[in-house]
Amino acid sequence: MTRSDKAAEYIMNHCRFMGSYSGDGSPYRFLARLAEEMVAAPHTVLFPERYKEHVAYALGMIARQASLSRRRPSPPCIWRPGSSSSSGCCPAS
Numbered sequence: 500m501t502r503s504d505k506a507a508e509y510i511m512n513h514c515r516f517m518g519s520y521s522g523d524g525s526p527y528r529f530l531a532r533l534a535e536e537m538v539a540a541p542h543t544v545l546f547p548e549r550y551k552e553h554v555a556y557a558l559g560m561i562a563r564q565a566s567l568s569r570r571r572p573s574p575p576c577i578w579r580p581g582s583s584s585s586s587g588c589c590p591a592s
Contacts, residue, residue: 502533506529509526530558537551537554537558
């Protein structure tokens, strides 16, 4: 399985709704490894030096988010048309 396939699998299995996440910490470990590989990789036309540094830093920040928070945040409010709620907002499922 390629890294692209693995990333798509994480999105399909752990992020069923935009703004929500459920599952284990494996996507965070995947992103941490990817950030480390990106930092160690040579610069390319696609990822010049400064761009690569910023992308690797952002990936690392996302990966560290899981270890910094002791508890999971509550699921976000997802607007669904036709919701019975007066605000059109209901808990993520």
